Amino acid sequence: MTLSLLDQLLPPMVAPQWPQQPGADYRPATMPPAAPVRPRLQLTLADIIAPPPAADDVVDVAPSSRSELGRILAMPYVDAIGGAPDLTDELLQPGATPWPGRLKPVQNAALHQARLCRGLLAPIGVGGGKTLISALLPTVLGSRRTVLLVPPDLVDKTEREFEKMRRCWRMLEPSRFHVISYSRLSSPKTPQLLQDIGPDLVLADEAHALKRMESARTKRFLRFFKAFPATMFGPMSGTVTTQSLYDYWHLAKLALGTSGSPVPTHYGEVGVWDVVFGSMAMDARFAAQRSGARLALPGPESEYVARKLRSFAEPYVKDVPLKKDETENQRALRVRLTSSPGVVASSTLECNASLRLQLLRPAIPDELQKLLAHLEATWELFDDELEDAMAYARVARQLCAGFAYRWVWPGGKKDEAWLDARKVWHSGLRGYLSGMGKEGYDSPALVAGACDRKDPKVRALWDFREKWLPFRHQFPAPRRTPPVETIWVDEFLVRAAIEAAGKDAIIWFASDALEDAYRRAGLEMFGPGEDASVRLNQLAEDVLEGRQKTRTIACKIGPHHKGKNLQGWRRMVVCEPPTSGAIWEQMLGRLHRQGQKADEVECSVFVHGAFGGALEAGLQSARYQEGTIGKPQLLLVADIVDGANSGVVDSDP
Helix, strand or coil: CCHHHHHHHCCCCCCCCCCCCCCCCCCCCCCCCCCCCCHHHCCHHHHHCCCCCCHHHHHCCCCCHHHHHHHHHHCCCCCCCCCCCCCHHHHECCCCCCCCCCCCHHHHHHHHHHHHHCCCEECCCCCCCHHHHHHHHHHHHCCCCEEEEECHHHHHHHHHHHHHHCCCECCCCHHHEEEEEHHHHCCCCCCCHHHHHCCCEEEEECHHHHCCCCCHHHHHHHHHHHHCCCCEEEEECCCCCCCCHHHCHHHHHHHHHHHHCCCCCCHHHHHHHHHHHCCCCHHHHHHHHHCCCCCCCCCHHHHHHHHHHHHHHHHHHCCCCCCCCCCHHHHHHHHHHHCCCCECCCCCCCCCCEEEEEEECCCCCHHHHHHHHHHHHHCEECCEECCCHHHHHHHHHHHHCCEEEEECCHHHCCCHHHHHHHHHHHHHHHHHHCCCCCCCCCCHHHHHHHHHCCCHHHHHHHHHHHHHCCCCCCCCCCCCCCCEEEEECCCHHHHHHHHHHCCCCEEEECCHHHHHHHHHCCCEEECCCHHHHHHHHHHHHHHHCCCCCCCCEEEEHHHHCCCCCCCCCCEEEECCCCCCHHHHHHHHCCCCCCCCCCCEEEEEEECCCHHHHHHHHHHHHHHHHHHHHCCCCHHHHCEEECCCCCCCCCCCC
């Protein structure tokens, strides 16, 4: 998204006045694919950094750049947690006993800062008590109607917990407190969901769901705040960023306003800061730009920003050594960010159990080793040539699990005409949606419908759609693609995971093929769907309350790595390690959380082949999060055993 398009989405801000006395009330105004690269370059970060701006947006520094830096450095230094009063008695119902207990320091801090700033940015980790914060923020802020956004599988769980909390806490009544899933926000059927509800306060749990500005949900979200700029906002997430300021700069601006945001409020300047505070190494950044990615590069303005923030942080970090793999620049950003008014970041773990990461390197069968070597040498598998680095990485992971997916073409002949028409339509669709997006035209389904009825607003896509129409129903719903078959080479990973799990562990996996394999092996399976989520929540509750003992189960990472209270278990096995530090934080936090009774939580993870590189990418992402946000990351807290204590995982087969 270019700067000019973004400016159309974000309303102008009005600067607030900072309080003259401690505790004085103030009200900041509220806001509202790269060129294919050979995988040997390992430039996957370039593909997932926030939508690359146009070159002139990142080369030209806004005239107000240094005044923006001055604004950020002039903001008061706040000890949010140490300086917060205990609000428990104020917010309790008369004579009630607090459930699940008295407010924690980080909860008091969040409520107190929100009251002062009329907004909140809360990078609070797993087990930090975000649900109770969400329950009480409408009371603290005097909201008349509140929307709480949560992942789809947490709606019922949140409402059940709110029902218990209402018995003892002063909360907004249910008819004016709407718990909404992010999927409803992006549904083609509800393009004006927020406008229809009309909240004066919007809260976002797992707020990283709003980081992608090209998504329909974020576009609708920004349009709502443009139309109703006085709406208060409180994003909360233990993984608010994975590797870039682009992940959350707009959320900070929405929550705390132009004058209250602790990071830049202009898209182009975010790029200037991201050079020195982002997670991409300089050599990778240069190489990525040479490959076609449009990223900000080092320059005098970036170095000036870094030097000034280091000077600001110096008094607060003097004689404190850098953490492992932490840069002085990232530490300086963390000091400024976490000491800003309205920002509350948890700085301690909520669980006292130790955490051990056990690396597993099973012997790869000879046939799989030959296929992996052939893939690396030719970029081909089963006579199909892979089109880009993402496809290469995907297939390499599949082979490391013992299988590969393949489309089954009718008559055994690849339909080149179908492939070309599909590629042209999807390319045009991505190009259209990467822009600002308008109400009624901000999702693939809505744009496709507009093309089919010859809406002149999408005239540029008519030809693309016309070429695709003869092919779109060629294959059956819901995928509308050729049938997919799983080619199993060897189920060695399935056997190794079951052996490592023993009788009382959670096996985490990501692919449909492993789901089918574990079902065949007789494991109790929790895959996608509401029924599986309900069953897993019930089993977890029974284990915690002693009605059942732990047993080995298999859980799919996507549907279940967040929002589940699985601390009744103490052991887990990760078959297909994710590359995202955010997913690792959530997944480990299912077991390593408040209420864990074991002295140690053990996570066994397979690191052979591409899985080793995946774990290292997760470690790199976690280092960036901890370095800039300050929340200790579980992946970094863990004791890594089996010769990988340095955090650099051997990724050779």
